[in-house]
Amino acid sequence: MVARLxxxxxxSKGRRIQRPTRPGCDNCxxxxxxxxxxxxxxxxxxxxxxxxxxxxxxxxxxxxxxxAISQLEREVDAQLFDRLPRRGLRLTDAGRxxxxxxxxxxxxxxxxGDSLHDEPTELAGELTVGIYAPITPFRAPTLLHEFEQRHPxxxxxxxxxxxxxxxxxxxxxxxxxxxxxxxxxGDDYSRRVIDLIPPHVIVPxxxxxxGRAEAxxxxxxDEPLILLSIPHTRDYYLSLFARLGIEPKVRHAPLGYETVxxxxxxGQGYSVLNHWVEHGMTYAGTRVVPIALSDxxxxxxxxxxxxxxxxxxxxxxxxxxLCVDLYGVGSGESAPRAPGR
Numbered sequence: 115m116v117a118r119l120x121x122x123x124x125x126s127k128g129r130r131i132q133r134p135t136r137p138g139c140d141n142c143x144x145x146x147x148x149x150x151x152x153x154x155x156x157x158x159x160x161x162x163x164x165x166x167x168x169x170x171x172x173x174x175x176x177x178x179x180x181x182a183i184s185q186l187e188r189e190v191d192a193q194l195f196d197r198l199p200r201r202g203l204r205l206t207d208a209g210r211x212x213x214x215x216x217x218x219x220x221x222x223x224x225x226x227g228d229s230l231h232d233e234p235t236e237l238a239g240e241l242t243v244g245i246y247a248p249i250t251p252f253r254a255p256t257l258l259h260e261f262e263q264r265h266p267x268x269x270x271x272x273x274x275x276x277x278x279x280x281x282x283x284x285x286x287x288x289x290x291x292x293x294x295x296x297x298x299x300g301d302d303y304s305r306r307v308i309d310l311i312p313p314h315v316i317v318p319x320x321x322x323x324x325g326r327a328e329a330x331x332x333x334x335x336d337e338p339l340i341l342l343s344i345p346h347t348r349d350y351y352l353s354l355f356a357r358l359g360i361e362p363k364v365r366h367a368p369l370g371y372e373t374v375x376x377x378x379x380x381g382q383g384y385s386v387l388n389h390w391v392e393h394g395m396t397y398a399g400t401r402v403v404p405i406a407l408s409d410x411x412x413x414x415x416x417x418x419x420x421x422x423x424x425x426x427x428x429x430x431x432x433x434x435x436l437c438v439d440l441y442g443v444g445s446g447e448s449a450p451r452a453p454g455r
Contacts, residue, residue: 155183156216161287163205190212192206193208221427241268243257243289244275244280244289245273247275247276257293258272277295278298280419284420285421305417307417311389311414311415314386314390314404317384321384321403329405331407335361338382340382341367341374342374380398380400
C-alpha cells in the first residue's frame with residue numbers, strides 16, 4: 115500500500131517562501147522565492163519519477179507541472195532531476211538534498227494555522243512507512259493498531275518490499291522511513307537499531323530434537339536444509355553456518371517465509387529462521403517446532419532506516435518512538451531477548 119498526497123491547489127494560490135540569494139548567483143541582491151505548491155509538486159514527481167504520472171495524481175496539466183518544477187529549479191539554482199529518455203526522471207544529488215528537507219517543511223506549514231489560533235497541534239495527515247516484506251506479518255498489524263490509538267488523525271500505510279526496493283523508495287520519497295534488516299543497507303542511510311532478533315531452528319513434529327529447549331546448529335549438519343532464499347537474508351543465514359565451519363546441505367530454497375515453514379512441517383528438512391512463531395501451525399496444516407540455538411551466533415538487527423541528513427517529520431518521529439516503546443530499544447543498542455518473548 116502506498117499513501118497518496120492530497121490533490122494540490124493551483125500554483126497561483128501557493129504560499130511563497132523567501133530564501134537569501136547565494137554569493138555569485140545570477141540574481142545577486144534580488145530576493146528569490148518558491149511556493150509551497152511548487153514544493154508539493156516536487157515531492158510527488160520525486161516519488162513517482164514520472165512527470166505524466168505525477169500530473170495525473172495531482173490533477174494538473176503536465177505543462178503546469180513541468181513549468182512549476184522548472185521554476186523551482188531556477189529559484190533554488192540547481193537541477194533537481196535528470197531527464198532520462200523513455201525512462202522518466204531521476205533525482206540528482208541536489209534533488210535528493212531538497213527532498214530530505216521538504217517533508218518536514220511541508221508538515222510545519224500544515225500545522226501553522228493551528229498554532230496561530232492556539233489550537234492543539236495534533237499530528238495529522240499521511241505517513242508511509244516502508245517495511246521489509248518477510249517481517250510484515252510479525253510487526254505491521256501491531257504497529258498499525260498502536261499507532262492509530264496514539265495518533266488517530268494520521269493515516270499510516272505500509273509499503274512492502276525487499277531490502278533494495280525499500281532503499282529506492284527512501285531515495286525517491288515514496289516512504290520517509292523504513293523498518294528493515296541491517297542487510298545490504300548502504301552508507302547513504304542512517305540507521306537506528308529497534309530490536310535484535312536471534313536465529314533459531316525449526317524442525318517437524320516427531321523430529322528427534324523436537325522436545326528440546328535448545329540445540330547446536332552443528333547437530334543438524336547432516337540433515338537437509340530448507341533455506342529462505344531472499345537476497346541478503348540468504349547470505350545472512352549461510353554466514354551462520356560458515357561461522358561454525360559447517361557446509362549446509364541445501365535441499366530447497368524457497369522465497370517465502372511460510373513456504374519454508376510448510377516444507378519443514380511436511381518433513382522435507384529443517385530450517386533456520388529469526389522470527390519465532392510460538393504456535394507452530396503452518397499453511398500445510400501441520401506444525402513445526404522452534405528450538406533455540408545454543409551457539410554464539412549474531413542476531414539480525416531490526417532497524418529504522420532514513421536517508422542520511424534528512425529532516426524527519428513529526429509523524430515519522432512519532433512512529434519511531436512507538437517502535438522504541440514496543441520493542442524496548444531506546445539508545446539504539448540492545449541485547450538479544452529470549453526467543454518467543
